[in-house]
Structures are given as structure tokens and as C-alpha cells.
Amino acid sequence: MENAPRPEIDLVARCACGGVSVHAKGTVRSMLLCACEDCQKATGTGHSAIIIMRAGDVRIEGTTASFASTAESGAMLTRWFCPTCGTPLYGQSSRAETLVNLPAGLFGAATADWFVPSQLIFARSHRDWDALPATLPQHATYRARQPDV
Numbered sequence: 001m002e003n004a005p006r007p008e009i010d011l012v013a014r015c016a017c018g019g020v021s022v023h024a025k026g027t028v029r030s031m032l033l034c035a036c037e038d039c040q041k042a043t044g045t046g047h048s049a050i051i052i053m054r055a056g057d058v059r060i061e062g063t064t065a066s067f068a069s070t071a072e073s074g075a076m077l078t079r080w081f082c083p084t085c086g087t088p089l090y091g092q093s094s095r096a097e098t099l100v101n102l103p104a105g106l107f108g109a110a111t112a113d114w115f116v117p118s119q120l121i122f123a124r125s126h127r128d129w130d131a132l133p134a135t136l137p138q139h140a141t142y143r144a145r146q147p148d149v
């Protein structure tokens, strides 16, 4: 979206056990929801809520583990998580290696005043039981020129 908000953030989040911290400082490039089946598995619910930032604006401290698989887009998507508590930390696509995807929920209450998803992607696998605002634009897969998530 041409006029989508791009908040400036400077936040630190920790995984559930406290072993890993994620420092995000910079401009949010995009905010969206994704209902692909990988995100449903990763979150245990109907969609993920994603903050996209430049990889250089995100710093990770602590020991992480990762799992890479071919995303529905055909790109290789790697998801990092805490090996102790399993909290999802960030993801990166082989199609957009300068960007990272951060789970909005990782930052908890700190997202309350600025996280506004602009769209739902992979709506083709969205489940009816996962209620979303009717006004949210939905795309069967990606909106044109949307970075991979």
C-alpha cells in the first residue's frame, strides 16, 4: 500500500523462557496477517501476525534453532525459534534476504498503539473459525510485489 503506515520502533522482546532477546530498531516496512498453512502450524492458530523489517535493523541475542522448508510461494523459508521454550522469533525468505519477519505477538503490549495489519495474505487457506475484520483486504496468495513471508 502506497500510504500504509511505517512506524519507527525501538523495542526489545524476550522469548517465554528469557533465553533469547530480539532487538528491533528501525522502520517497520510492512505489517500483515498470513493464513498460509505453515503459519497455522507455527502459531497453532488461524493466522500469523507479522512485522516486516530490514534484517540489519534486527539483532538477536541468545541461542536459537531453526527449521527451513519450502514455503507455499516456492521460496525457502527459514523460521528461527528458541530451542528451550519454542517461542517463534523470526523468519526469513530466500526471496527477500534483506528482510526479516517478526511475530507481532512476540512484542506483546508494546505493539498496541502501532501494529495495524494492512492485509491478509494466503487467504485461500484461511479458516472460517478464525474471525477477522471484514474490512481487512484479503489476497488468495500474495498481493503483487509483496515480500515473502
Ligand SMILES: [Zn+2]
Binding pocket: 015, 016, 017, 018, 019, 020, 082, 083, 084, 085, 086, 087
Ligand atoms: Zn526461550
Ligand SMILES: [Zn+2]
Binding pocket: 034, 035, 036, 037, 038, 039, 040, 048, 122, 149
Ligand atoms: Zn504464512
